[in-house]
Amino acid sequence: MTRPSRTLRFFAVIGALSTAVVVLVLLTVSVRCTCGGPGVPARTVLEIDFERPFLEHAADDPVARALGGGGPTVDDLVAALERARTDDRVVGLVAHVGGAGSGFARTQELRDAIAGFRAGGKFAVAFSETFGEFGPGNQGYYLATAFDEIWLQPSGDVGLNGLMMQGSFYRGTLDKLEVGVRMDHRHEYKNALNTYTERAYTPAHREASQAVLSSMFDQFVADIAEGRKLAPEAVRTLIDRGPFLGPEAHEEGLVDRLGYRDEVMAAVKERAGAGAELLWHDRYLDRAGRPHTRGTRIAVVYGIGPVARGKSSFDPLFREATMGSETVAGALRAAIDDPEVKAIVFRVDSPGGSYVASDTIWRETVRAKQAGKPLIVSMGNVAGSGGYFVAMHATKIVAQPGTITGSIGVLGGKMLTRQLFERLGVTYDSINSSANSDFFSENHDYSAGGWQRFQGWLDRVYLDFTSKVAEGRGLPIEKVREVAKGRIWTGADAKQLGLVDELGGWPVALRLAREAAGLAADADIELKVYPEEKGLLGALLGGGDGDNSEAVAADVQVAIGLAEELRPVAAELRALGLGPGAHGAVSTPPVALGD
Structure with a gap:
């Protein structure tokens, strides 16, 4: 070629x-020219596509959105259904539901939003081609039971077969590759380490996982029973017999009607009345306007994804966000410094990450309380480890019953890969300046003194974590040590243990924010997201980060x-020789201190 x-x-x-x-x-034109356009039809049926997974919140990154990194978000759906509940033009809701889901707690958040909409006296119909096509459809069906009517395509199935947790263990693979694992944790329930050091569940790992699964299954059964007007024991019996073919699901009362999409839409429009039109929920929100745009200001800050130092980011390819300490701490500072802000809602959905980054964010939650700004944490699917660290000093913590919560612990260490690479013909030699120069090297094991030093680091982080939980939650340190040890809990269990204050989602968090700010339950509020979205043009032309670090609130770099x-x-x-680094450029080999 x-x-x-x-x-x-x-x-x-x-x-x-x-x-x-x-x-x-x-x-730029699409961002700026959004005025005008059609309004909301006089008889509107909102339409939602749950086949697409819902994100917690869309990052302020128009480029990522244009490349497919956007999509429906939980906050937009909650806002749309809240707005529609009291909108006389909206008469009902129809949703396309499949077998997949967006996580257990997030599904509970979506169910709550649908229940709130129905509380306004409006109908809600769910339709699915199949709840899992010869595969599990538990989460999709769980969501569908929040609707007052469920349709299933005749050829579809209901993959209602119960919940399962399954761990992957790589000890055998690492042994074959001759990769050594030099890691440790605090304490026995910090089970992420077991992935690399074990071949199966340890007793502690199995105990914690079984407790979480049992709690989630109890919630799953109770909510399905309530939605389908069945006894909980009847639901358990049905699940033991699942999965179900479409006609079987209809006979057992798991679905209301069998039909195709055209039949569903015809029935929905007949139910809605003459002249009814369908409108996607996000289009409705654009036209009708978001709720909570006037009144006392309440700040909203998002902490989504693994915790890391630096700026928050969003990967449009894998649709994954990172909670950057610089961005989130800056957003909290901006909300604290805004005299118009009377309370802060901090939405957290994170499995944890950097201890230092988590501590940076935690400090701003402390400063919020010192400044007299109540801070309410609302948890999504997961608020574990660093995700709980950033939340533990909040005025109030709200979690869904199925939120994975806690994991108050720490793990760390390194993989020893020297033998693997030597088998491949790669050899190493080194020259050291100091006794501990190889402390972080994956080619050298810890020395006796180095291992002792590493253990001291784990002890220090664990002591700091548990002490701050005790202070933030107002719990005796002995109680915290009992429920810590790296163990995960569901939100329901965490509430019983004092790690969470209330169960629910956005509506509960906003109620608590109003209360903490001394506002009436029905007081008008303005929800303002920090950092403020710049949009594409603002990100490209808006200049840098200010004249100094004091001026940095937080901005996502589009x-x-x-x-x-x-x-x-x-x-x-x-x-082509037309840019920096072209022909003749001088380069030097990189130098990494400590390697």
Whole structure:
């Protein structure tokens, strides 16, 4: 294969740059020209597509959204259904539900939003082609039971077969590869370590996992029983007999009607009345306007994804967010410093991560209380380890019954890979300046003194974590040590243990925020997200981070996402001798201190 000429490559690069400019212009226009347009029909049926997984919150990254990184969000759905509940133009709701889900606690949040909508006296119909196609459909069916009517395509199934937790263990693989695991934890329930050191559940791992599964299954059964008007024991018996073919599910009362999409929509429109029109829930929200836009200001800050130092980010390919300490701590500072803000709602959905980053965010939650700004934490699917660390000093903590909570513990260490690479013919030699130069090296085991030093680090983090939980939650340290040890709990169990104050989602968090701010239960409020969204043009042209660190509230760098997309173009420019780092550039080998 011949390589294209430099001339052809040049024009290809220019074309790519021109395309990028056009995309920027179109995105800017789309962001800025959103005024006008159709209104909400006089008889509207909201339509929701639950086949797409719901994110907690869309990152302020228009480029990522344009590349497919956006999608429906929990906060938008909750806002749309709350707005629609009292909107006389909206008469009902129809949703396309499948077998997949967005996590157990998030599904409970969605069920709560649907229940709130129905409380306004409006109907809600769920339709599914299948709840799992010869596969599990538990979560999708669980969501569907929040509706007053469930339709199933005749060829579909109901994969209602119970819940299962399954762990993966890589000790056997690591042994075969001759990779040593030099890690430790605090304490026996910090079970992430077992993935690398064990071949099966330890007694502590099994105990904690079984307790979580049992709690979730009890919630699962109770909610399905309530939704389908069945006795809980009858639901347990049905689940033991599952999964079900469509006609069987209909006979057992698990679904109300069998039919195809066109039949569902015809029935929905007949139920809604003459002239009824369908409208996607997000389009409705755009046209009708979000609730809570006027009144006493309550700040909203999102802490989504693994905790890391630096800025928050969003990966549009894997649809995964990272909770950056710089961004989230800056957002909290901005809310604290805003005299208009009377309370803060901090939405957390995180499995944990960096201890230092978690501590940076924790400090701002302390400062909020010192400044007289009540801080209410609302938990999503998971608030474990670092995700609980950032929440533990809140004025009040709210979790769904199925939220994975706690994991008050720590783990760390390193993998020893020297033998693996030596088998592949790679050998190592080193020159050290100091006794502990190889402390972090994966080619060297800890020395006796180094291992002792590492154990001291684990002890220090665990003591700090448990002490801050005791202080933040107002619990005796002995009680905290009993429920800590790295153990996870469901939100329901965490409430019994004093780690959580109330069960629920956004509506509960807003009620507590009003109460903490001294507002009436029906007081008008303005929900303002921090950091403020800049949009594409603002991110590209809005300047830097201010004149100094005191001026930094927090901003998600949209330009970074764009830079990644243009990186191949930049490489081509360098290859053509038209950019920095081209022919004649002098480079030096990287130096990493401590390796």
